[in-house]
Amino acid sequence: xxxxxxxxxxxxxxxxxxxxxxxxxxxxxxxxxxxxxxxxxxxxxxxxxxxxxxxxxxxxxxxxxxxxxxxxxxxxxxxxxxxxxxxxxxxxxxxxxxxxxxxxxxxxxxxxxxxxxxxxxxxxxxxxxxxxxxxxxxxxxxxxxxxxxxxxxxxxxxxxxxxxxxxxxxxxxxxxxxxxxxxxxxxxxxxxxxxxxxxxxxxxxxxxxxxxxxxxxxxxxxxxxxxxxxxxxxxxxxxxxxxxxxxxxxxxxxxxxxxxxxxxxxxxxxxxxxxxxxxxxxxxxxxxxxxxxxxxxxxxxxxxxxxxxxxxxxx
Amino acid sequence: xxxxxxxxxxxxxxxxxxxxxxxxxxxxxxxxxxxxxxxxxxxxxxxxxxxxxxxxxxxxxxxxxxxxxxxxxxxxxxxxxxxxxxxxxxxxxxxxxxxxxxxxxxxxxxxxxxxxxxxxxxxxxxxxxxxxxxxxxxxxxxxxxxxxxxxxxxxxxxxxxxxxxxxxxxxxxxxxxxxxxxxxxxxxxxxxxxxxxxxxxxxxxxxxxxxxxxxxxxxxxxxxxxxxxxxxxxxxxxxxxxxxxxxxxxxxxxxxxxxxxxxxxxxxxxxxxxxxxxxxxxxxxxxxxxxxxxxxxxxxxxxxxxxxxxxxxxx
Numbered sequence: 001x002x003x004x005x006x007x008x009x010x011x012x013x014x015x016x017x018x019x020x021x022x023x024x025x026x027x028x029x030x031x032x033x034x035x036x037x038x039x040x041x042x043x044x045x046x047x048x049x050x051x052x053x054x055x056x057x058x059x060x061x062x063x064x065x066x067x068x069x070x071x072x073x074x075x076x077x078x079x080x081x082x083x084x085x086x087x088x089x090x091x092x093x094x095x096x097x098x099x100x101x102x103x104x105x106x107x108x109x110x111x112x113x114x115x116x117x118x119x120x121x122x123x124x125x126x127x128x129x130x131x132x133x134x135x136x137x138x139x140x141x142x143x144x145x146x147x148x149x150x151x152x153x154x155x156x157x158x159x160x161x162x163x164x165x166x167x168x169x170x171x172x173x174x175x176x177x178x179x180x181x182x183x184x185x186x187x188x189x190x191x192x193x194x195x196x197x198x199x200x201x202x203x204x205x206x207x208x209x210x211x212x213x214x215x216x217x218x219x220x221x222x223x224x225x226x227x228x229x230x231x232x233x234x235x236x237x238x239x240x241x242x243x244x245x246x247x248x249x250x251x252x253x254x255x256x257x258x259x260x261x262x263x264x265x266x267x268x269x270x271x272x273x274x275x276x277x278x279x280x281x282x283x284x285x286x287x288x289x290x291x292x293x294x295x296x297x298x299x300x301x302x303x304x305x306x307x308x309x310x311x312x313x314x315x
Numbered sequence: 316x317x318x319x320x321x322x323x324x325x326x327x328x329x330x331x332x333x334x335x336x337x338x339x340x341x342x343x344x345x346x347x348x349x350x351x352x353x354x355x356x357x358x359x360x361x362x363x364x365x366x367x368x369x370x371x372x373x374x375x376x377x378x379x380x381x382x383x384x385x386x387x388x389x390x391x392x393x394x395x396x397x398x399x400x401x402x403x404x405x406x407x408x409x410x411x412x413x414x415x416x417x418x419x420x421x422x423x424x425x426x427x428x429x430x431x432x433x434x435x436x437x438x439x440x441x442x443x444x445x446x447x448x449x450x451x452x453x454x455x456x457x458x459x460x461x462x463x464x465x466x467x468x469x470x471x472x473x474x475x476x477x478x479x480x481x482x483x484x485x486x487x488x489x490x491x492x493x494x495x496x497x498x499x500x501x502x503x504x505x506x507x508x509x510x511x512x513x514x515x516x517x518x519x520x521x522x523x524x525x526x527x528x529x530x531x532x533x534x535x536x537x538x539x540x541x542x543x544x545x546x547x548x549x550x551x552x553x554x555x556x557x558x559x560x561x562x563x564x565x566x567x568x569x570x571x572x573x574x575x576x577x578x579x580x581x582x583x584x585x586x587x588x589x590x591x592x593x594x595x596x597x598x599x600x601x602x603x604x605x606x607x608x609x610x611x612x613x614x615x616x617x618x619x620x621x622x623x624x625x626x627x628x629x630x
Binding site: 138149152153184186193194195197217218219220221222223232233234235237238239240241242243244245246249252253254255257259260 | 453464467468499501508509510512532533534535536537538547548549550552553554555556557558559560561564567568569570572574575
């Protein structure tokens, strides 16, 4: 297994990425064989110096030197096309050629999506690949919410595919057996909602391979009423960013509580792009070491469990 | 000034409505003349007994006996048409005839909207009357969010009118001078968002009489970045119900904090239907005495400041 890691993406790269590699290895001492090999994309001199400084065991680690960086605020398509020697573009090149089995970055989300769609492409039958987010819930277990912003205008059929993709993710990565799927809506009964939700409900009810439990409302999002919460990317992005803001609020108000600590989203690492042909993990721009460590673990899990194969089989 | 009050609406009516009247009068002792006259709609025997039991000063209070109740889960249009002697239908009849100056209910929200649109009608030029909600903010001052569910699918022009209606409400009722209007969106820059938000932005930028500050994101909702937060009713309803759920979470987690206490929405009373020809206030089904008291105060404020006249002048 060989996992590609963009060392130049994120506000605290490459140092925190290097620290994340160390965290992962420290978490599995003496199991060098169980560690995935890592291919690191970025400025070789800078990365090599940090690897030495942080005393990273170089066994199974290879650096691929790249000369360009796609910044957080660059136009994704333009930057991806023009910066062919960027860590993201080269990373996707390796993934597309099968030189790596997954690719991870905490860099420009749009460029990561462009790379996913252009280099490794959507799985046949998937109309709109999606990104989900972890959602803290009162029972202490994470749920997932999707889409969270890639697809701001959706068709009803897109929501059905999000439900399937989210269910496989929840089952395989979040370890929730037979995850409950809820349609985010503004009323409990079928027939409620905007045109999209009204049209999606009957499709979800008939869809095979998902455990659809009906509508859920805003007040149910932090409860365990459903494990996979489905909506268009506009709604999902607003919910996610609102949820993310709660951590700062509790910190500033000096509120300390196990449940509210779950709103520190940085601890979860990144989320996979679901519906493309290889595991791609996108991290938050503010990712620190723990997030990088977790992203590598998620990629490893997705490869080990053949999540992509499962999605292909069930589309 | 004569304010109509549905005594049969809400989970704890009529007792909590009666207690609310008492709270209001106790809050203004010795100012009997400054109190609005009240017209109470509902079962006369039941209300009269409670007024005696709660020792309410009957000065300026009149009961109008009604024999029917529109339940919380009845179909609004059907119930409003068929139950012509319900407290809501009779209450709107009085309002339409000018026998009262405002109407308040914590009952069936849909029936209250139907009553507003059919009995007293939208202000000329207003395409879609709306309901807003108070939004707690970290600075301790309430903002407002609209629409929160009446108009689940919107056109860009609707959002511009929500901005105007919300601005007048924020200025006159929330006492925020020159309130900042933010378009709820999934990115900061113009051009971001779903089709609705993309189309609404330039209209809001050009709109006169509002202080449009641009896009706000999910993370800005509990901050003071904007005072009037505008979105379609689907998005707004989900934000509102999510925000409402935070109070229960803090209670169950035993979190006590001044800011998080603001999420106890019941304390705010109801919200006005904005864009119709008379003041109509709709309360939460779980309204207790304090909410009823606050609803009467909001109605009084709207009458005293001639909020309806202001809206008419500025459409």
